[in-house]
Amino acid sequence: MRKSVKYSLALIIVLSLAAGGLILLSPSRAQAGETTLKIAQAGDPITLDPYDSWDSASNDIIVNIYDTLVMYVPSTLNFRPGLAVGWQILPNTTIIFNIRRNVTFHNGDPMTPYDVWWSLQRVLPDAKRSALFNSTYINNATANPHGYQWAELVDRESWVWLLYENIKDIRMADIGFWGNTTYTGDNATAGDGWAEIVVEFDAPFAPGLSLFSYAATSIVNWRVATELGPTGMKFAPVGAGTGPFAFNSWILNYKVVLDKWPNYWGQVAHVDHVEYQTILSASSRTLAITTGLVDLLYPEASDWYTLKDDPNIETWQEAGLGTRYIGFQCMQNVTGRMFGILSDSTVRKALSYAINYDEIINGEQFLNGLGTRLTQPVVPAIEWAYNSSIKPENEGGILPYYNLTKANETLNSLGLLDVDGDGIRDIKGWASNSTDDFTLIYGYNIGNALRERVGYLLQDAFAQIGVKLIVQGDPWDVFLYTNLAAGVYDLWFLGWGPDYIDPDTYFYPLFHSSFGAVYDNDTGEYTWGTNAAGVNISTVDYLLDAARSETNQTLRAEMYMNATNILINEYVWGWCYIPDNTYAWRTTISGFTHSPLLQFDDLEYVVKTAGAGAGVPIEIIGIVIGVIVAVAVISGIAYWRKGSAA
Amino acid sequence: MTVNVLLSIRNLKTHFFTEEGVVQALDGVDLEVYEKEIIGLVGETGSGKSVTALSVMRLIPQPGFIVDGEIFFKGKPLHLLSEEQMLRIRGKEITMIFQDPMNALNPVFTVGNQIAETILLHNDVTYKEAFNQSIELLRKLNIPKPERIVNSYPHELSGGMRQRIQIAIGLACQPALLIADEPTTALDATIEVQVLELIKKLRDEFNTSIMLITHDLGVIAEMCDRVVVMYAGNIVEKTDVKTIFKQPLHPYTQALLEAIPYAEKKKKSRLTTIPGTVPNLINPPSGCRFHPRCKHAMKVCKTLKPMLLEEQPGHFVSCFLYSKNKEAAESKGGVFEPLPDRIIY
Amino acid sequence: MKGLYAYIIRRLILLIPVVLGVMLITFILMHSIPGNPVAYLGGSGKLPPEAVEKLVKIYGLDQPLFIQFFLYLANLFQGNLGTSISVNPGANITDLIVTAFPHTVELTIYSAIIMILVGIPAGVISAKKRNSLTDNVTRVGALIGVSMPVFWLGIMLQIIFGVVFPIFPILWAGIHEPAVKVTGIYLIDGFISLDFRTIVDSIMHYALPAIALGALSLSIVTRMVRSSMLEVLGEDYIRTARAKGCSENATIYRHALRNSLIPATTVIGLQIGGLLGGAVLTETVFAIPGIGRLITDAIMRSDYPLVMAGVLFIAIIYILSNLVVDVLYAYLDPRIRY
Numbered sequence A: 001m002r003k004s005v006k007y008s009l010a011l012i013i014v015l016s017l018a019a020g021g022l023i024l025l026s027p028s029r030a031q032a033g034e035t036t037l038k039i040a041q042a043g044d045p046i047t048l049d050p051y052d053s054w055d056s057a058s059n060d061i062i063v064n065i066y067d068t069l070v071m072y073v074p075s076t077l078n079f080r081p082g083l084a085v086g087w088q089i090l091p092n093t094t095i096i097f098n099i100r101r102n103v104t105f106h107n108g109d110p111m112t113p114y115d116v117w118w119s120l121q122r123v124l125p126d127a128k129r130s131a132l133f134n135s136t137y138i139n140n141a142t143a144n145p146h147g148y149q150w151a152e153l154v155d156r157e158s159w160v161w162l163l164y165e166n167i168k169d170i171r172m173a174d175i176g177f178w179g180n181t182t183y184t185g186d187n188a189t190a191g192d193g194w195a196e197i198v199v200e201f202d203a204p205f206a207p208g209l210s211l212f213s214y215a216a217t218s219i220v221n222w223r224v225a226t227e228l229g230p231t232g233m234k235f236a237p238v239g240a241g242t243g244p245f246a247f248n249s250w251i252l253n254y255k256v257v258l259d260k261w262p263n264y265w266g267q268v269a270h271v272d273h274v275e276y277q278t279i280l281s282a283s284s285r286t287l288a289i290t291t292g293l294v295d296l297l298y299p300e301a302s303d304w305y306t307l308k309d310d311p312n313i314e315t316w317q318e319a320g321l322g323t324r325y326i327g328f329q330c331m332q333n334v335t336g337r338m339f340g341i342l343s344d345s346t347v348r349k350a351l352s353y354a355i356n357y358d359e360i361i362n363g364e365q366f367l368n369g370l371g372t373r374l375t376q377p378v379v380p381a382i383e384w385a386y387n388s389s390i391k392p393e394n395e396g397g398i399l400p401y402y403n404l405t406k407a408n409e410t411l412n413s414l415g416l417l418d419v420d421g422d423g424i425r426d427i428k429g430w431a432s433n434s435t436d437d438f439t440l441i442y443g444y445n446i447g448n449a450l451r452e453r454v455g456y457l458l459q460d461a462f463a464q465i466g467v468k469l470i471v472q473g474d475p476w477d478v479f480l481y482t483n484l485a486a487g488v489y490d491l492w493f494l495g496w497g498p499d500y501i502d503p504d505t506y507f508y509p510l511f512h513s514s515f516g517a518v519y520d521n522d523t524g525e526y527t528w529g530t531n532a533a534g535v536n537i538s539t540v541d542y543l544l545d546a547a548r549s550e551t552n553q554t555l556r557a558e559m560y561m562n563a564t565n566i567l568i569n570e571y572v573w574g575w576c577y578i579p580d581n582t583y584a585w586r587t588t589i590s591g592f593t594h595s596p597l598l599q600f601d602d603l604e605y606v607v608k609t610a611g612a613g614a615g616v617p618i619e620i621i622g623i624v625i626g627v628i629v630a631v632a633v634i635s636g637i638a639y640w641r642k643g644s645a646a
Numbered sequence B: 001m002t003v004n005v006l007l008s009i010r011n012l013k014t015h016f017f018t019e020e021g022v023v024q025a026l027d028g029v030d031l032e033v034y035e036k037e038i039i040g041l042v043g044e045t046g047s048g049k050s051v052t053a054l055s056v057m058r059l060i061p062q063p064g065f066i067v068d069g070e071i072f073f074k075g076k077p078l079h080l081l082s083e084e085q086m087l088r089i090r091g092k093e094i095t096m097i098f099q100d101p102m103n104a105l106n107p108v109f110t111v112g113n114q115i116a117e118t119i120l121l122h123n124d125v126t127y128k129e130a131f132n133q134s135i136e137l138l139r140k141l142n143i144p145k146p147e148r149i150v151n152s153y154p155h156e157l158s159g160g161m162r163q164r165i166q167i168a169i170g171l172a173c174q175p176a177l178l179i180a181d182e183p184t185t186a187l188d189a190t191i192e193v194q195v196l197e198l199i200k201k202l203r204d205e206f207n208t209s210i211m212l213i214t215h216d217l218g219v220i221a222e223m224c225d226r227v228v229v230m231y232a233g234n235i236v237e238k239t240d241v242k243t244i245f246k247q248p249l250h251p252y253t254q255a256l257l258e259a260i261p262y263a264e265k266k267k268k269s270r271l272t273t274i275p276g277t278v279p280n281l282i283n284p285p286s287g288c289r290f291h292p293r294c295k296h297a298m299k300v301c302k303t304l305k306p307m308l309l310e311e312q313p314g315h316f317v318s319c320f321l322y323s324k325n326k327e328a329a330e331s332k333g334g335v336f337e338p339l340p341d342r343i344i345y
Numbered sequence C: 001m002k003g004l005y006a007y008i009i010r011r012l013i014l015l016i017p018v019v020l021g022v023m024l025i026t027f028i029l030m031h032s033i034p035g036n037p038v039a040y041l042g043g044s045g046k047l048p049p050e051a052v053e054k055l056v057k058i059y060g061l062d063q064p065l066f067i068q069f070f071l072y073l074a075n076l077f078q079g080n081l082g083t084s085i086s087v088n089p090g091a092n093i094t095d096l097i098v099t100a101f102p103h104t105v106e107l108t109i110y111s112a113i114i115m116i117l118v119g120i121p122a123g124v125i126s127a128k129k130r131n132s133l134t135d136n137v138t139r140v141g142a143l144i145g146v147s148m149p150v151f152w153l154g155i156m157l158q159i160i161f162g163v164v165f166p167i168f169p170i171l172w173a174g175i176h177e178p179a180v181k182v183t184g185i186y187l188i189d190g191f192i193s194l195d196f197r198t199i200v201d202s203i204m205h206y207a208l209p210a211i212a213l214g215a216l217s218l219s220i221v222t223r224m225v226r227s228s229m230l231e232v233l234g235e236d237y238i239r240t241a242r243a244k245g246c247s248e249n250a251t252i253y254r255h256a257l258r259n260s261l262i263p264a265t266t267v268i269g270l271q272i273g274g275l276l277g278g279a280v281l282t283e284t285v286f287a288i289p290g291i292g293r294l295i296t297d298a299i300m301r302s303d304y305p306l307v308m309a310g311v312l313f314i315a316i317i318y319i320l321s322n323l324v325v326d327v328l329y330a331y332l333d334p335r336i337r338y
């Protein structure tokens, strides 16, 4: 008995020391000094090939692997030179980019104007690609030995090419040093002057410059791309970019790892690696940042206040780039229901007073404080076109606020009275002596709980002003492409996100009459247009067209503000809210720039200091596990022997 | 023949504390087993034969307890021994074999393994030696092809063979007492004869005392030296085998024997033909537990409990019909009139 | 033994019609619930209708259903499981499954260890000390284990052992990647390359998910072992063993355990089969990129080829684990012969 106790003790000590010692000697300890910035993502990226990316998870990675010609000054929406050291915007629909020299791709290849040209050509819709690109590089067996066909226009999973439809041509030129020559990949590196890329639009397009800040126009290494092909570029674009971080590995559904690129042309990254972890469960993501497993994430709305209160976590909240609105059907002739009553701007004004904006933004059932009141088509982040003097009436401005008395008064003034005394106004005073109840239909896409709740909030408020509201949910495609286009709803909830960073994207598609639903005489069907409200105001059309071709930013700003005033006084929308951008990061990292674009950009500026006492040291764990195993083994044996003895 | 008492049981009371109530399965059993004898325990089902045997083994299943009484084996008080000491007696000094050969052997071990296990448990030998000893043992028991049998699993053997294996397990350590609880009930007639022969041979070869529990009076007649008749947790009659058949005293024993047609007495015959049912042992009948079914029942039988007294030399009976109990009852004021509502058959 | 081999082969042949049936049913079910994988591409409805139409054509989703099914089978027999449409668009499905499965296997290994090393002894002790305090505690524990939602338990474990007492990492994500990946099962890879950091990290990272996942199976096994143990303890051969002079422990561990494991084997085997089929909730809560999460994701996004491949895979795993149970059965119970 004595003896076996001694043996047991010896075994425990030996096993635990062995475990601890072997951990100390483990090869992996060597890299302990490196810093890794860990980011939690809610989903796996779709693709790491910029030209075909559309989702946020992919974008967050792509912006760090690749650079674009035009980039943003960190934490603002002001342009700064990227892979183009400068540009010239000519009034005659042309932009000329001067391409940066001495930039190397992650595999050591120097970046040439040729790569730029190739990358931009690839993004273009099929019909707009130059014949040279197709014949020399796509259909040429030497240049494209594997015969990869970069997806044609509509084969792509992304919609980004739509943005480049009004580009007429993209070509290389040597306006400065090289003279007009046609370049091959080889002689492009030989020169030593500026090389230029010329972009020509079909029609004057002032916001054109911002198109070249978009991740889709990232510059890729054409040799690498031609070697890897679509699948390789999608899943493992090794050496394809020039960005501050180089692609290291992607374990599907788990994580993407990037390494610092020491030869970056700009600020060389402080952290050695960036790791994007896919953590599907929202509560797990929150736990991950509170316990320090990850450093940075987009916080979950439901956990926002928890994170805000956590002393180890820093949070950031500001109005984002998206807009959310309640659209009114302004076109009288679309359905003819209710005699097109909403085509009257005073009616729309009355209804605008019956929207409880404050509840939607601050109510716990709704945004819970994570939004900002939308006051005009454009968001405050686009400072130069934003009119900050527009405010709700109760804050001293001109915008409707939630005031049922005013709503009632306005409707009364129109003669829309409750004739038959059933508590609902009748539209007798409106047209044809009809005693029809004033009934409206609110549409939303099924599955969007917030929009559904907004519907019932409106229903309650409208009931108090004698308007009957039917809340109708439909599947997304029916909602958007069928019912909204055909004018089934009188009002609806919808959001908008910018396609590029320019006021144009907030105005033109939404308020220009050419973007309204299109009626096909043959089929008798409507095709959906982004201007679903059917706004058709000639002055607005004129201003928007003019602003598109004007290159003077001050003049443009004036035009947009004029358009804004008209739209507000026409009450074309219920101006609801701007969802806030939120970020949360641990205080162990600094230098995070919280881009207004809501993307994990500029990670090269992030510094990570090792957190104090991050968990139990691995040696101790090893020893503990060793002891547990040894004790378990010994007691198991002892118990067994006791059991089968006798 | 010197008469040495091997096992003696005094006033044994074993009760089961079930949820429905206390089952008084044994209510004061007195019994002794002499060396080298075969003693038969007979009685209807539920009369407490198995419980008596299990009490001796100290293997009463939950929720049963020995609540009173003494058991002496070779002078050792079994009822006082610790569980650890009991381990050394079970299987070595006293062994027990059971009725159902289907289930009495562990289906997942070979029979050789199971015999060897007993040897291993009580002797300082290696497994290999124990295994060889078990082959020897089977050979001694005249079991054909013992080398093959030891490597078979129980389900591969016939019922008779399994029962012989059980006997082999029981005898592996040459115990002083073998308790056989209805060893042949499940076997057909020819096999039964062989197995009984085997048991008898054992007594002669190994000098083992055997407590044979059975329903079968024919078996008793053939095998036993003495007989104990049990009824509802009591011993009602105890005497040698000749006397019990010739001159049964207790009305229960008489009814048992009468119930069997003479021609069948020597054959397999079951004790199932007495009118009435076995009493409920949670609320047993007062006085003599047999009185609701006894055709001689008297008023005293309902009020007083008869004792097992030696009415004739070597012949113990527990019934008020006989002098010693009668005297004892009279002194206590028992009334000797027939019970008005007694069963007449 | 020969009978056993013939039996195994017979069962393996039987696998073909079963798998075909499973495929057909899955195919019909998948296509009868609303949803279109292409709808998930391009982000909230921004993909123009023409593009959707073209993609539908590319993936053959416009073909009649039975043609789609036979095309699928034809590809399947060429060993081509196709590519994912909406979960990891363009990714090779075989690769997806091959990378996901080892994690599920590893999780299952740990859960099974817990299930067997805790469940069986707990069941045995509970049966042995029937109606005692230990027994009652075990029984209540098992009841709780059976009725507790896995994701809730997972989150509780994360909070208790990851936040309040920071012993274990709360997520699988962040596990140390072994330098040598032979099997994809990090514990085994760690031993192969003698990288103890990997071994320890594997144990630490799988601890909580394995407990969360194992709790249910553990409870089921405990209850099963307890009841079959009680049944076996009432058997005659247990009395025989006691009558031989076997001690209580010898009786229970030598004579009763193996017999009571016979019915428990079925349960354990099926549980393991079930665990291998993927522990969706656990994998989601602890961010383990395993097979369950992959397939649920595929179902959510109507990724037809990935769902089909996943279901095929799980069906095969399940049938095989059943087969293993049957073989084990024959080993444990000599009465069974095939």
Ligand SMILES: Nc1ncnc2c1ncn2[C@@H]1O[C@H](COP(=O)(O)OP(=O)(O)OP(=O)(O)O)[C@@H](O)[C@H]1O
Pocket (backbone or CB within 6 Å): B016, B018, B023, B025, B043, B044, B045, B046, B047, B048, B049, B050, B051, B052, B061, B062, B063, B064, B215, B281
């Ligand atoms: N585990 C138990 N729990 C409760 N009561 C029991 C238990 N075992 C036996 N008894 C009771 O003890 C009494 C005697 O049973 P026992 O098994 O000794 O009868 P037996 O004479 O051996 O009958 P048989 O001929 O059927 O074997 C029965 O009435 C039975 O109700």
Ligand code: SF4
Pocket (backbone or CB within 6 Å): B250, B251, B252, B288, B289, B290, B291, B294, B295, B296, B297, B298, B301, B306, B318, B319, B320, B321
């Ligand atoms: S004591 Fe009375 S009841 Fe009992 S057997 Fe004798 S006569 Fe019958």
Ligand SMILES: [Mg+2]
Pocket (backbone or CB within 6 Å): B049, B050, B051, B181
């Ligand atoms: Mg019995």
